Amino acid sequence: MFTFIAVIASCSTKKDSVISRNYHALTTKYNILFNGNNAFDKGIDEINNSYTDDWFLQLPLEPIEFEEDKIIAPTFNNNIGSGFNNDKDKKPTTTFERAEEKAVKAIQKHGMNIDGIERNRQIDNAYLLLGKARYYQQRFIPAVEAFNYVIANYPNADLIAETKIWRAKTNIRLDNEETAIESMKLLLVIRDTLEADLPNRIKEQAHTALAMAYVKSDSLQNAKKHLQLATRTLENQAQGARNLFVLGQIYSLEDKKDSANLTYNRLANFKKAPYKYKIHANIELARNTTNDSISVVVLNTLQELIKDRENRPYLDELYYQTAVLQEKNDSIQLAKNNYYNSLRAANAGDKQKTFTYENLGNLAFKEAEYQNASAYYDSVLQFTKDTLNLRIRRIKRKYKNLASLIKFEDVVQTNDSIVRIATLTKEEQTTFFENYIEKIKEADEAAAQLRLNQMAFANPISGLQPAKKGEWYFYNSQSLSFGKSEFFKIWGNRRLEDNWRWSEKASIGIATKDSTAVNKVNIKYDLDTYLSTIPKEQSEIDSLIITRNEALYELGLIYKEQFKNLDLAKQRLERVNDLNEDEALVLPINWHLYQLYTSLDNETEAEQYKNVILTKYSETKFAQVILNPNVVFSDEVEVNEVERKYKELYYLYKDDKFNEVITQIDAFLPSIPNAALLPKFELLKALAIGKFKTKKEYKAALDYIVVSYGNTEEAEKAKAIVAQLK
Structure with missing residues (x-):
């Protein structure tokens, strides 16, 4: 009994003995920290499995998303530098919280700080785990506190370089990129040259952290340099593959296709890389293909990848x-x-x-x-x-x-x-709709039969069970029930008799409510319904024709001005030209057709429409443009001067000086033939004309704006005013 008490006493955290140091070190490492590191690794796996990369954008070097502006400050207790609290009521809910809990437990229960020196050689590992767990909880300030404690109190520890890297990454998250860059340069340069070489694993981590800092500060050249250095050894397979992919993306962004393809090829052939990086490396190689001969090879590669079930x-x-x-x-x-x-x-x-x-x-x-x-x-x-x-x-x-x-x-x-249809005779209309109804019925019957067949042969979408092998369709009660419901859905309640499909043959004696439902379902088979919708009055037909012609004219403008499809524009405008009876559309139709055929170098056709304008509309501005195609304009005025002139004329208009507005606009427009404000000047002039000249002159000015500037806001306003004048 005495021996047992002596052993227990020798294991006190306040006693610096070989037994005490080894006992607490072994307990910390193989019990508490073992479980803490397991929880931490599980948390990392959860992040990797849940994070979804956007392969259309440049990938982040760390596959994790942190909430913006969420920084949690530390709550301190008597353990100087630890940055953790003693809230025993709070239960850990995440893997990283469990890892933090284990780290805190290791420090509190097994720390051996005697005379200012920590005697338990595992406590620095506990503080590193504490900082990393806090980092992934987005508690960056407490994380830095834990890393700083290690660096200040364990300067010669084996994990000091790794701790400095984690502190640098945390500073990057806190927008202290310059501090992170400086610390990593000191680590890589001073430690490498003055003491011993850093392990490749640490070098990879340090260069990756530097690349993260440079990416965040938009210095892609420096980021590229450190990614090249980080990918020399590829000891960390997942991070190395990610670094290679991001490096390839930077090369692609710089339009350095050859360098990008070399990087992606290296990644595609990196056997130990996670598969998602390898498959996307192949996709990026295809995306960067510029040579036709190479594209054939790449296409074959893609076809092979498509055939592979793993993909x-x-x-x-x-x-x-x-x-x-x-x-x-x-x-x-x-x-x-x-x-x-x-x-x-x-x-x-x-x-x-x-x-x-x-x-x-x-x-x-x-x-x-x-x-x-x-x-x-x-x-x-x-x-x-x-x-x-x-x-x-x-x-x-x-x-x-x-x-x-x-x-x-x-x-x-x-x-x-x-x-x-309205121009057909009564008999032709009846025949037309009878044929139309028959086609609908045939289509409905085919659709119903298809659904029955799918059900009978166990269509997985329907969820119905098939008839047993060798069993007739009508012996399957589920199939029969489904078929009956489909029949009623389409045809309603019908007697077994000839011509049962016609709506007037609906069974007599069923409830009124049911009859109404049947008629609603079958209204598309009712001939009278279709015949009753045909317009009878000539005024209705004329209205349809006018609306159609206006739509054809608008289509001609859209194809000509917006989509630059001259062939379709020509088709629509020529058709409306043949059908049109509205005098108001004659001039604009001929003007646009003249412009179209001139653009197509068809002078013969252009001459036809030009003659119409010069003969019937010789007083219009369109005729003047045709007669003076080679007018030499003076140098264009600066944009700010154009805007100033418009404001000046607008204020004249507001002061009711309409004649002066018209005179000045006519004098000013020849000097700005290509100005963006041209439609505004024309609309202002038209409005001034409308204030004191005839309705005919007002309408002519508005029509010119509608025709000449069809895609502008001013043209829409002019069109609305013309509609009101009518």
Whole structure:
């Protein structure tokens, strides 16, 4: 008993003996710190597994996101420099909190600070674990306090270099990049040259920390230099692979494709690298392909990667990059197919979808399939989360520009159909809609039969069980029940008789409520419903024709001015020219067709429209422009002078000096033929004309603005005023 008490007494943290030092060191290392380090490693694994990299952006060198402006200050107790508190009621909830708890326990229960010297050789490890655990909890100030305690009290410890690296990383998070850079340079230069070489593992960590500091301070050249040094040995496989990928991204950003490809090739061939870096290195190699002969090899590589089952999580990216290369090689249909494959991939990410839909939209736009392009751009906007992104804002503008085009195309298509049907005889209208209804019925029957077949053969989507092998369909009660519900959904309650599909054959005697439901379901098969919607009055038909013609004219302007598609602009304007009966549209139609054929170097056709303008509208400004195409204008006035002149004329207008406004604008405009404010001057002049001249002159001035500046805000205002004048 005495011996046992003696041993216990010799193990006191206040007694500096060999037994006491070894007992507390071994207990700290193999009990408390062992569990603490396990918790810390588990936390790191959780971060790596939960963090999602955005491969479209430059990766951070550390795969972790910290909340902005969240810095937790330390609460101190009597343990100077420890930076931890004694809140025993607080239970650890995360792996890093458990690691911190173990570090604190090791320090408090097994620390042997005797006469100002720590006798337990494991306490410095406990403080390092304490700082690292706090770092990942975003408690950076307490973390620095723990690292500083190690550096101040254990200057000769084996882990002093690692502690300095962690302190530097924490300073980077606290926006003290300069302090971090200075400390890492001291570590790498002084320690390496004056004492002993640092281990490769420590060098990698130090250069990575320096690269982090330089990236944060936007000094990419210095970041690149230290990433090159950090990736010399690659002892830390995960961090080394990440460093290589970021280095390749920096080279790509600098448009140094060869250097980037060498880096990505090295990563792709790095056998011990985590697989996600290797697969994305291959994708980046494909993205950097510029040579046609090389692209063939890269395409074959991508096809092999697609076939590999291990790459299923990356199929959306692999299909997308394959499509991009095929598009560059003018294999447009193959590219489209692979864009569709990318969208259909099981793990397709939303951001990847935005790029895929954008490329499909651009292809449709190039092929003048504007409605399809609009639908693809709309899909981009549906899947995006970053609405402030410059790329997304550009797509949004494209989509808005297409919206008016789609609207006018729909008006033309709809009104054409209605006018065409309205001009048919009664018998032709009946035949037309009977054929139309029959097609709808056939399509509905086929859809219903398909669903029944899918159900009968255990379509996994339906969740229904198949009939047993050799069992007839009608012996499967679940299949039969599903089929009956589908039948009633489409046809309602019908008697077993000839021509049962016609709506007037609906069974007599069912409840009124049921009858109403059946009629609602089958209204699309009712011939009278369609015939009743055909306009009968000539005024209604004329209104449709006028609306269609105006839409054709607007389409001509949109294709000509906004999308620079001269062929489609010519088609729409020539068609409206043949159909138009509105005198107000004659001049602008001929003017735009004259400009179109002049641009297309077709002088014969241009002459036809030019003659109409010079003969019927010789007094207009359009005729003057045609007759004086080579007027030499004086040097353009500076923009600020143009703005000053506009303000001056605007104040004259406000002072009711309308005649003076018109005179000065006529004198000033020839000197600014290409100024952005030109439409504003013309609108101001038109408004001044409207104040004291005839309605006819006012309308002519407004019409000129509508025709000449069709895509501007001023043209829209002029158009609204013309509509009011009518």
